Amino acid sequence: MTDRPDDDVLGDLEPTQVRLRFAPSPTGLLTVGNIRTALFAWAFARHYGGKLVLRIEDTDAARNTPEALQYTLDSLRWLGLDWDEGPEVGGDYGPYLQSERMDIYADVVAKLLSAGRAYHCYCSQEELDQRREAARTAGQHSGYDGHCRNLTEEQVTAYVEEGRRPVVRLRMPDRPIVFEDLVRGEITFLPENLGDYVLVRANGHPLYPLVNPVDDALMEITHVLRGEDLLPSTPRQIALYEALAEIGVGGGRTPRFGHLPFVMGEGNKKLSKRDPGSGLGEYMERGFLPEGLLNYLALLGWSIAEDRDVFTMAEMVEAFDIRKVNANAARFDPKKCEAINAAHMRLLDPEEFGRRMIPFLAKDGMLPAEPSDDQLAVLRAAVPLVQERMNTLSESVDMLGFLFVDETAFTLDPDAAGKVLTGDAGAVLEASVKALGDVEWTTEAIEAALRTSLVDGLGLKPKNAFGPVRVAISGRRVSPPLFESLELLGREKSLHRLEQARSSLPAE
RNA sequence: GCCCCGUUGGUCUAGUGGUCAGGACGUCCGGUUCUCAUCCGGAAGAUCACCGGUUCGAAUCCGGUACGGGGUACCA
Numbered sequence: 001m002t003d004r005p006d007d008d009v010l011g012d013l014e015p016t017q018v019r020l021r022f023a024p025s026p027t028g029l030l031t032v033g034n035i036r037t038a039l040f041a042w043a044f045a046r047h048y049g050g051k052l053v054l055r056i057e058d059t060d061a062a063r064n065t066p067e068a069l070q071y072t073l074d075s076l077r078w079l080g081l082d083w084d085e086g087p088e089v090g091g092d093y094g095p096y097l098q099s100e101r102m103d104i105y106a107d108v109v110a111k112l113l114s115a116g117r118a119y120h121c122y123c124s125q126e127e128l129d130q131r132r133e134a135a136r137t138a139g140q141h142s143g144y145d146g147h148c149r150n151l152t153e154e155q156v157t158a159y160v161e162e163g164r165r166p167v168v169r170l171r172m173p174d175r176p177i178v179f180e181d182l183v184r185g186e187i188t189f190l191p192e193n194l195g196d197y198v199l200v201r202a203n204g205h206p207l208y209p210l211v212n213p214v215d216d217a218l219m220e221i222t223h224v225l226r227g228e229d230l231l232p233s234t235p236r237q238i239a240l241y242e243a244l245a246e247i248g249v250g251g252g253r254t255p256r257f258g259h260l261p262f263v264m265g266e267g268n269k270k271l272s273k274r275d276p277g278s279g280l281g282e283y284m285e286r287g288f289l290p291e292g293l294l295n296y297l298a299l300l301g302w303s304i305a306e307d308r309d310v311f312t313m314a315e316m317v318e319a320f321d322i323r324k325v326n327a328n329a330a331r332f333d334p335k336k337c338e339a340i341n342a343a344h345m346r347l348l349d350p351e352e353f354g355r356r357m358i359p360f361l362a363k364d365g366m367l368p369a370e371p372s373d374d375q376l377a378v379l380r381a382a383v384p385l386v387q388e389r390m391n392t393l394s395e396s397v398d399m400l401g402f403l404f405v406d407e408t409a410f411t412l413d414p415d416a417a418g419k420v421l422t423g424d425a426g427a428v429l430e431a432s433v434k435a436l437g438d439v440e441w442t443t444e445a446i447e448a449a450l451r452t453s454l455v456d457g458l459g460l461k462p463k464n465a466f467g468p469v470r471v472a473i474s475g476r477r478v479s480p481p482l483f484e485s486l487e488l489l490g491r492e493k494s495l496h497r498l499e500q501a502r503s504s505l506p507a508e
Numbered sequence: 509g510c511c512c513c514g515u516u517g518g519u520c521u522a523g524u525g526g527u528c529a530g531g532a533c534g535u536c537c538g539g540u541u542c543u544c545a546u547c548c549g550g551a552a553g554a555u556c557a558c559c560g561g562u563u564c565g566a567a568u569c570c571g572g573u574a575c576g577g578g579g580u581a582c583c584a
Contacts, residue, residue, distance in 0.1 A: 025584060060584070125582075132580090141510050142580055167582050184513070193511050193580090201582040208584050232512055232579040261514080261577095268576060299520060299532085306522045307531045326521080328514050329577065336520065336533040346546080389545035399544095447542090455542095466542040478544040 009182060009223075009322060010048070011256070018050025019222045022076075022083070023212070025057040026068040029279045030075045032332060033227070033263040033271055036297040040260060041225045042081045043298075043313075043320040053219055054086030056097045059211060064099075075280050079290045080313065085219075093219040098211055105206040108214050108249055109168055109199060117243040118199060120166035121148040122159035143195025144169065168200040170209075170240055177235035182223070182258030183325045189235040197236050209233060213240045217250025225322070228259040228329075229270075258322050261301055262329040271332055278332075287360055287393025289348070292341030299340070300330040310343045342391040350383045357396040364397045366404040378403055378488055385480035385488075402474040403488055412501065416477040421505060425468040428454060429502035432469050433495055441491045447483040472501035 010018070022038045024030065030038075045052040054076070058064040073087060085091025095101055112118035121144075132142045149171065151159075159166070172195065178188045199210035216224065234257055241254040265271035271278045283293050294313060298304075302325050304311050311319075345353070357379065361367040367375055379400075386399045402410065412421070435453035439445050454465035469486075470479050473494055479485055486494050 027584085057584070063584090121582095128581090136509050136580095139509060143510090181513095187512075189511075195580090198582055203582080205582080207582075212584085227578095228513065229578055230584090234512095259513080264577090270577080296520095301520090303521055303531090305531090309521085309532050326514095330521090331519060333519050333533065339533055342545095386545090388547090391545095450542090462542050464542095470543060474543095476543090479542095480544090482542050 006048075008180070009256070013222060015048035016050055017222065018045060018048040019053060019220055020045045020050065020225060021053040021055050021216065021219065021221050022081075023055045023057050023215075023226075024072055025060070025064070026072045027060075027063045028068055028273055029281050030072060031271060031273050031278045032280070032283075032293075032297060033278070035075075035079065035081075035280060035293075036263055036300055037225060037227060037260055038076065038079075038081050039294055039297055040258075040302070040320075040322070040325065042083075043316050044223065044225060044322055045084075046317040047320045050222075051084040052082075053091070053093070053221065054083035054096065055215060055219065056087060056099075057208070057212070058097055058099045059206065059208070069097075078284065079280075079294060081294075098215065101211070101215065102206070104218070105200075105211055105214060106204075108244070109206070109210070111247045111249065112170070112199070112243060113168065115243070115247045116171070117246065118168050118170050119149060119196075120151075120156070121169045121196070121198075122151070122156070122164045122166045123147055124164070141193045141195070143193065144197065146196060149196065165202040167198045167202050169196040170199055170236070170243065172196050172236065172239050173242075177238055179234065179238060179257065181231075182225075182256055182322045183261075184231075184259060184327045187231070187234075194235055194239075199240075209236060210240070213237045214244065214249070216255055217241060217244045217253075220251040220253070221255050222253065223258065223322075224255045225258045225260060228261055231259045234259075258325070259327075260325065261327055263297075263300055264329050264331045270329075277334055285394065287395065288337075288341050289344050289356070289393070292344035293337070295344060296337040296340040299336075300332065301326045310340060310347075338391050345390055345392075346388050348387070350387065351380070353387050354379050354383045356393055357400070360393050360396050361400065361404060364401065366397060366401045375404065381488055382480065385484050389480070398476065398478075399480060402476070402479070403485070407493060407496070410475060410497065412471060412475045412504075413477070416471045416475065417501075417504075420467045420471045420477060421501060424458075426502055426505045427458065428460070428465060428468045429472055429498050429505075431458060432472075433498045433502070436486075436491070436495060436498070441487060443483045443487045446486050450483070468501070469498065473497045 006015070020041045022041050024034055042052055056069060058069070069087070076083070083089060085093060086096045109118065128144070131145055131147070135145065136142045148169070172191065174191050176188055176190050177194065178186060181187050197209055198207060200206050238254055244250050245252040245254070262270045265275045265278065273279060291313060295311060298316055299309055302320070303309065304316065304319050348356070358367060358371060362369045371379065382400050382403060386396065390396065390399060431453045432450060435449040436446065439449045450466070450469065454460050455462055458465065466482050467477070470482050471477060473486060473489055
């Protein structure tokens, strides 16, 4: 028992008893920061063979929409971060939408109140502000001063008659609260800095500091991984867990916490949903692979080994250890994110690589959503040509569009044409047409014919010889390997484009 | 103001008393080459925030300072 290496993480739990939750508020799109939190919670749960619960914190009705919820679920599915309990999958601890749990909160608050662990506070906003300001200038902490902790019947009656509507506050214990953070170690808060805080608004609306621990307790969550912004409120939540245990709500266990560092953007601020590059949608549209994005995000605060940074999610699950997570904030580096993604692109099975390009080519009208067998054959043949020269899937449009585009819609990039189709390009194209006219249409034969004609015949350097041909048939200065491209394009289209390009050149 | 967290090359990190402080991204140079990539080779880049202490010995332990971040709500 005592020699289990993970005792400081698991305590008396068996690994499979571990229950984590990811609790997004569906106010919009998932950000890379949210995703990193979800990833670590997921990896933690999967590592121990425990459960991951998805709970939706949608108590703020004004900011939540069904669409945003659906988008959140779809996003997690796309990423491959699956959950064992929650929306769309059910579970024994539901409902998993906080908006459907309001009666539960009301019931818990009533119990807290009657047990004396919470009390009504009738202070007005102005009174609070005034006293807070006074405490502050006196160099004291600025939390609630406990004014209404022990009101008499008469005082309460008086307040009620004044028409005051009370909030509900938790009675904080008068002792230090110490806990062992899974990523930061022991953290201590002194009681003088922990004022009684509000659980329920005067209008009856339950607040986050109430519903979050109540749900964690009821759902028997054993480990909480969340952003470091919640660290300062942790002692207050711990006090609530203890109160809940006392009144018999939930499993009676206070979860262990791990506060993850922020993912920072430019400058020194937390990457927010308003920052470009922060939203998952951008990465999906740009054609990042879920495994690539996740791999990069994992690197922000965690590492699998000293000399390794490309790995699969299966490997991450195997190796993940919350104790090895860094406590310091990390800056999101778009370049490295793309580089890690590119590494995963090259690791992909070619068949799979081809499949994943289809939606991107289809989006730009290069291919139908369900390509024909012929189109699939071309795509399959093109994969080896482009797999190692793409960083994201969306680049497939620029890279392969020329193979699929309708002949009438094919155009030359003006910049490429202007720079390459000049001078003796006309002669090069003319010679190319002649050389390819009746050659066997294979990569080898095409290359031989063009080398003989352009390099040997016209005495051009390969670079100058093939440049015009490349622009003529692909429309771009950068393309997959030329001879293979010609073969894939086919004799008819190739010759047609070469002639078109030649005739577009001004007469000498 | 008060409380909490953090600080290793430009960036992400390895590292828990003895290492030439390792790797990756990025950058630069070179090779391969039909473009672009890939791949291969090489280079530059770190007083381990600062000051003091403990120690034969400190990036690693202790204290302080500075700087950065977060919290301090009837937001989440």
